[in-house]
Amino acid sequence: MLNNGLHTEDLAAVTQVPQNKMMSTLQMLEELYQNKVDFRAKELNPYRSFAEQVVITVLAEVQNNLRSTDPKISLEPIGTGSSFEGVKVKPDLEFDFMVPIQIIWDQIIFSDENPDIPVCFGLIQIKRPLLQEAKSKWATDIDFIPKFCVQLVRHGHVLSAKEIQQWFQSMCARTLPELNAHFPGINFTFQKSGPARTLVFEYCGKEMNIDIVPAVPYKGVYLVAKVTSHLGEAVWRLSFSTHEKAFFDSLPRNSCYFKCLKILKYLREQDKKICPSSQLTSRCPSYYLKTAFFHQVLQTDNYAWQNYNLERQVKGLLLYLAKCMKQQRLPHIFVGNKELVGRRDLWLRDIPCKFFHFKETNLLKKVKKETLHQISLRLIYIHDHLDMVLQKMCYCPDSLQRYSKLSSVDIRDPTDELVRRAEVVCEMEYVNHHHSHLSFEETEAFCEMEYGEQHGHPSFQEYDFDCQEHKLRQCKILCVIACVVSFIFLLMLLLYMSEY
Template identity: 25%
Template sequence: MPGHSGRRCRLFWLLASCLCAAFLCLRSELATQPEEEPSPLPVLQLSLAFLLCYSLIKSWCPVCPHQPCPVRAPSAHVARKVVLESYYEQQLRISPHVLGHSRAHVSQIVTELLKVGKCEQEGSTLAFRGDFLQIGSTYEQHQTNSLDCFDLLVPIKVPQALQLEPTFHMGPQSLPSSLEGSVICRVKPCIKPEWARCQREFIESFCVRFGKQRALSSAQVLRWFHSKVLRCLNVIRFQCEQRCSISLAPLKDQLILKLLPRADYVCCHISLSVRLIPALHVGDSIFLVAQPSCRSELQLPALSPGTLWAVYLCKHERKFLNWLKVQTPNNSCHLKCLQIMKALRDLGCREFDQQFSVQWNTILCSYNMKTALFHLLLKGPLDAWDDRFLMDRLEDLVLFWRERLQKQELMHFFLGNRNVPDFLTVPRKIKEVLPVNLLAGFDAALLDLVSFQLLKTWNCAHLIMKLNNHKHLPRNC
């Protein structure tokens, strides 16, 4: 230890001074003639000289020059980073080995499920396209501690006799601010006599009236999708029982597929939750997904329940993330920052009441956090996201969120954003829609409270994570 080295060094000089003084005394005694009376003055002078040298050496060099200097106490900034890094390694970082096996199990089962559904295609109803898209934090590598949560977009298609016409220009003039960015998907029949019966059956089953036209009902599509997946699951359940146990858990407007692999690998014995999301592909890598029920309840009286759809641009988001992976340093911390921020969100809401906790998680949802990170990444040099500057970038992200919450504005990264980088090749109809504010519809006082609590959580981040380092986070990817 550095403290012990310093004490040993000072003890060495004290002993050296005493030995030198004794040696001089002995030499002076031997040099004195027997008949002469010894004089104590030279010995006293030499002893005082050595003591003076010792004092000077002690004041100028309190520690041995060949030993390392004592380590100073770490600053608060360094201590906070140590705690956050430790929490990230122990709680947030996911094993690539386990994640790879889990992905393989999910892909294999869902592929067989959709293959059966594609074979049962009928002419006058919806049908599986036969493929799926891997979306969400698990596939984008910014999940927190939930390596068992997977989101898959399942494209479905309408009969060839019909054509979908989504209306993207849904702004404040036609919908409340809380529903900005929503889409109504009109159904346009093709003019062919032999398809008249197919068109009529489909419209009666899946459409609702919208003015003088018909719009595809997201509620009816979800109902069909749930029953379709259940029928397909009954077909493959027996074939897959040797590999894994499969069950279906419908939750409100979500369909969760539960998988328990029966592999030889112990690390793969994890219960996997796969959220299957039906989606309509309307061209240009644009998908429409049914709005959550909590937002569908806010529709205008003129609209039938379950009419609105949300726009998904998952392929463009994945393209942007892949571009960032190339442009940022090899040890970039942008995804790491997103994981830590989501962990702070989950830890911070533990002290809130139930109502505010729901509002907190809705405002700071994973998609909004990812959107804020995208905006922040384009504001500054990408070299600044080196892992050495982790704490600085986290602080920038917190301050950016505080600014957005105070201004009550977090704009969608794609919808209505004409400054999107050109390499993303976003369709023109997406750029030219009215800009969408993801914080629209929230009360100003609520956003101020979230801003205050977020800053408070960040200031106590190292304490919160230190206390919860051995506890599991709630599953809120």
């Protein structure tokens, strides 16, 4: 038994790969992708088709129960998220749907007109009907406003995301008897998860989760009723889900685009088994990964995403995301992204250009610096020890659950200061439970002292992202020069041979 609680046989399992399974990093990435990450179409499609049937049944029943003063809903739900983008990762079966609702609105107000409105949100201003025009789409509009709107001093009556959300959830909840009758043998329930309700049921031996969100169409994009506590009930969040799906549809399948993002999503999810207090898993949502991937795709040429470059692209995305965390800056894919101005890509079609000119939206603006610091170190650790991480996941996944919070220290070179710092930060959450009176700086110093007593105190050097990028540029330049020289040599050889 080692001093950190890790069994010797477990240590051998993760540090030594069987001789008949010796693989390169690229081969391990491919094996991990094929065996543990990828949701093949023939596996996912039956569940996705069934989810669509369930949602259509729900919406049909909701429509039958609508009152004359209720908004009208579309019976054609829009599938959104990873399950419809081709980047779904095993094992969870989760499906997201937007349901367009018909609302008569006067105008939609964004941050360009009112700087008090958050950049990625909007206010849906409702035009109050005249008393003599009581008969309209709602039959009695005079009842619609007090039921679904809130009044603001500056903007009058605006559609309440909270009221629409609660109304829609209650209408969906009433459909449970019809669902159980329509799909006998399946027990449907609604579970509350934050402000939303999720339809949960078991199908073919596996649990499925479905989220259905009402959305108001606006010039090719949508405003969804997802209430956030710090913004109040009046604002609606901008959604570019249909364009994100179109972006993924535009990527060639015979490349490593999808493999790269899906592997990174899997590494993020599994990191909690390697480091239980990892904030990479708990505080770095998959949308951050998707956003970083989006920026990386736009900044690199297509040839860089050939399948044989999978290792390079995975490591590049790890470093790019780590750099974003270190700099505390990850711009939104669409809102405030001026690099999209003037582009003619099909996946940008129908997006109002004004959104690109908005103030840049930093997704990390309100995330604590300490959290971003720990996430950055975990990403760098995975980058620098990718082979070992892959070995753990490919060859001994069962032993991951038995690792103690310090298990990885003894199987690394203690002189690797980058890893040492990653472990120190990973320890801080554990220490806080036992020394809650300590500040962040005191907690960090305490962890440094505890670690130093066992492993010494080598000096810490910041990870040089700029140096890494400079080396990458140098490699690209050398490759171009080599190609040019080879071409000139071949041309001279052909000229020489033509003379004879």
